[in-house]
Amino acid sequence: MATTTLKVEGMSCQHCVNSVEGALKEIGAEGKVDLKNGSVEVSYNEGSTTIEKIKAAIEDQGYDVKS
Numbered sequence: 001m002a003t004t005t006l007k008v009e010g011m012s013c014q015h016c017v018n019s020v021e022g023a024l025k026e027i028g029a030e031g032k033v034d035l036k037n038g039s040v041e042v043s044y045n046e047g048s049t050t051i052e053k054i055k056a057a058i059e060d061q062g063y064d065v066k067s
Contacts (some may be wrong), residue, residue: 004051005041007066008033008058016063023057 011020017033020040024031029044042054055065 001043002046003041003043004054005039006055006058008038008040008063009066010063011035011038019061020058020063023061024054027053027057029054029057 008020011017011033012035017035020033021031024040024042024044028048029042031043032041033039034041040058044054058065
């Protein structure tokens with residue numbers, strides 16, 4: 001399992017948390033959103049998904065991934 005933390009802009013409420021964490025779960029990753037810091041800690045299996053897919057899943061929910 002690999003872990004990375006991404007800076008994400010545009011998240012402000014529990015709906016945002018649910019959207020991001022749900023989108024990550026759909027691609028086989030686990031995310032923990034930190035609204036205060038505007039970040040998402042993501043754990044994923046490098047054999048089944050990539051950072052690019054993770055970023056795309058978050059951006060598809062309407063948020064901007066900065067790192």
